[in-house]
Amino acid sequence: MPQSQPTYSPALSGNPQSATSRSYPNGNPDAGYNPPGVRNTDSALPLHPAEPVMHNYDAEGPAAGQLGFRWTYGSNVAAKNRDPRVQVVQYNEDTFVMRQNVCIDWQAPFTHLLFGNKGALLIDTGATANGAYYPLRETVDAVIERWAYARGRKKVPLTIAFTSGEDVAQNQGLVQFMDRPDTTVVPKPLGVMKQHYGLSSSWPDGTGTIDLGDRVITVIPTPGTHKDGVSFYDPYCDILFTGDLLFPGCINISNEGDFITSLERLQGFAAANPVQWILGGHIDMMFVPGKHYPRFAAYKPYERVLEMTPALIDDALASARAVQGREVKFIRPDFVLFNGVSPDARAGEWPEGVPDINPPRPY
Numbered sequence: 001m002p003q004s005q006p007t008y009s010p011a012l013s014g015n016p017q018s019a020t021s022r023s024y025p026n027g028n029p030d031a032g033y034n035p036p037g038v039r040n041t042d043s044a045l046p047l048h049p050a051e052p053v054m055h056n057y058d059a060e061g062p063a064a065g066q067l068g069f070r071w072t073y074g075s076n077v078a079a080k081n082r083d084p085r086v087q088v089v090q091y092n093e094d095t096f097v098m099r100q101n102v103c104i105d106w107q108a109p110f111t112h113l114l115f116g117n118k119g120a121l122l123i124d125t126g127a128t129a130n131g132a133y134y135p136l137r138e139t140v141d142a143v144i145e146r147w148a149y150a151r152g153r154k155k156v157p158l159t160i161a162f163t164s165g166e167d168v169a170q171n172q173g174l175v176q177f178m179d180r181p182d183t184t185v186v187p188k189p190l191g192v193m194k195q196h197y198g199l200s201s202s203w204p205d206g207t208g209t210i211d212l213g214d215r216v217i218t219v220i221p222t223p224g225t226h227k228d229g230v231s232f233y234d235p236y237c238d239i240l241f242t243g244d245l246l247f248p249g250c251i252n253i254s255n256e257g258d259f260i261t262s263l264e265r266l267q268g269f270a271a272a273n274p275v276q277w278i279l280g281g282h283i284d285m286m287f288v289p290g291k292h293y294p295r296f297a298a299y300k301p302y303e304r305v306l307e308m309t310p311a312l313i314d315d316a317l318a319s320a321r322a323v324q325g326r327e328v329k330f331i332r333p334d335f336v337l338f339n340g341v342s343p344d345a346r347a348g349e350w351p352e353g354v355p356d357i358n359p360p361r362p363y
Helices: 136-151 168-177 190-197 256-272 311-323
Strands: 086-092 095-100 110-115 120-123 158-161 183-185 208-211 216-221 230-234 239-243 250-253 277-280 328-331 336-339
Touching (some): 086 136, 095 136, 110 136, 136 168, 190 208, 216 256
Antiparallel strands (some): 110 120, 208 216, 216 230, 328 336
């Protein structure tokens, strides 16, 4: 028997206009074809709104998003690489994930662009200052211009914040934005950054906020790989952005006490708040457990996916406690900890219960 078509109810959408209107902001929350979270997207927006569109970020559960794609992975001859210098992936209408080309910088850092009703947030700025090689400013401006056009906005104030202001893989692109109007940069010096977030007297305890307009991002102090490290939590998509503290790759611990405490803080935060994904600042790991690409590799065709699950916080914390007081390279399926040893250190003891699989040879 064919299924009946769901009907639109203005009362359920929170919009008093008629069912034939195309101006309701969030689709039909009662429609069967909308899976959880889709009611908090703007798929039903008019193409040319006469007035600025106000989006409903009060999502029950994580807003829908798409991570089912493959990142560009460089070339065995970097000079011949023709991939975009900044790869842009639209997670949903208000959330973008960007990656620097591996052949521009081997660390291939990720940056994130989030939109709210009053402005946008750019998390990190990549590893290269020169816009001719790494056109981050040009790319961000293009995304903001398109988003503003769709939302009926004349301008979108931008805030730039860092998971670590001292991490050169995440802050070099800042110079491209120094003359940009309507732009606020969270200060990089640790003391001034603490003051900016209202954490001068409580660091590293407490949290700060960045209000994008009905989408309030939580700022969580997480030193350990960098003394000024912070993580960001987006309650709309239920995503933790953890930079260098936790990512699928080679994690260099600078202060083991801070590292453990920060992971304990994230563990407690994730227990009290819904977290769907953890997105770190890089990918070093291969798709086979425990294996990673060496430093300076510009060709990574067998990378692990970027996203990590909240359960990996527990694994990272247990691993951090296991290496405390030891100089060791500690291998786990989804990351590797380097505590007091060179990032080029030879492999440590292979973890029990993890299959030792040789990845394919790339060429």
